[in-house]
Amino acid sequence: MSTPNLYWPVYKNLEKEFLKLADYIHFSDDQLGTYSMFIADLIVRCSVEIEALSKELYCMLGGNMSPTDPQGNNRDLYFDTDCLALLEQKWLLSKKQIAVSAINFYFTDEKNKILTPLHKSHKRGTSGSKWKQAYQAVKHDRRNSLKKASIENLLQALGALYILNLYYRDERTDIGRVYLSDHDFDNRAGSEIFSAHYCHATGLSMSLNMNDSCINPPLGDELERSIYIIKYDDKSFEEMHKNFCLDHQITIERFEKSTEIKAFLTEHPEYSEKSINEICMEAGGINLLTRIVCFQHTMKEKDTRMEAMLNKHSGIYPELSPLEDIEH
Incomplete structure (x- = not known):
């Protein structure tokens, strides 16, 4: 009780x-x-x-x-x-x-x-x-x-x-699916006089290893001023990362099997250290890029949800690695 x-x-x-x-x-x-x-x-x-x-x-x-x-x-x-x-x-x-x-x-x-x-x-x-x-x-x-x-x-x-x-x-407030705006979060939190300052941590640079450093742009001083943080809930964050990792795996496989990419790198070995996006754009432009880069799993995301979390300066998102996330 x-x-x-x-x-x-x-x-x-x-x-x-x-x-x-x-x-x-x-x-x-x-x-x-x-x-x-x-x-x-x-x-x-x-x-x-x-x-x-x-x-x-x-x-x-x-x-x-x-x-x-x-x-x-x-x-x-x-x-x-x-x-x-x-x-x-x-x-x-x-x-x-x-x-x-x-x-x-x-x-x-x-x-x-x-x-x-x-x-x-x-x-x-x-x-x-x-x-x-x-x-x-x-x-x-x-x-x-x-x-x-x-x-x-x-x-x-x-x-x-x-x-x-x-x-x-110490309340967490479910805001709902991502297509809804943060207007569904009432930052007065029951007050008739005050509203609590809050910031967004929903801009993410997806990568194989995820943590708070992937929040883009960095929150900086805005985090210090905020009482609440608008973020993806942990389940959604983990699902987004899992889908990114699956798509990344397919992208790598397509990239390594592409005869166009192999021919280009043979002629231009100086590009071997560049990113997949850069190599694709140089080798065949946007058409090649869209054939190589996969969004198959990411595009299926439907139940991504946001929440408002009290800011205790103790971390916003869990740390994730590709292996542990795909295993889940």
């Missing part, structure tokens, strides 16, 4: 209360500094959830639940410098982006629409994120720190909690 998710309903309630504010305050760039006791309460509640959730994720990752100080004495487990620091190390949460997509939020400045709310969240004091500084301030001295209980800090704190909830849920 699976453990019930106690965090998502709390997050949704906080979202609901935040959205109520938009009925009374016009959420625009020049209103981000607006503050109140109600907002202060929401920031504290958000941050308490962040503390609890970060500790649970830390435990799930095998973090040390009984830390000690430099003298070897037991100390408290810190949600930021212990827990969020480990999550940062594993998942690069400081770079994960979300977009503010609520229809009644009217931000126009890009920095208020695209957020990285966990940036510096694992650090303390003035080096840490502003929402965390606001949390500590209003928790310990609400009267003199009320101005820090702003819409901006609440938006960032809620965004941080949203990201942590997505990682706690």
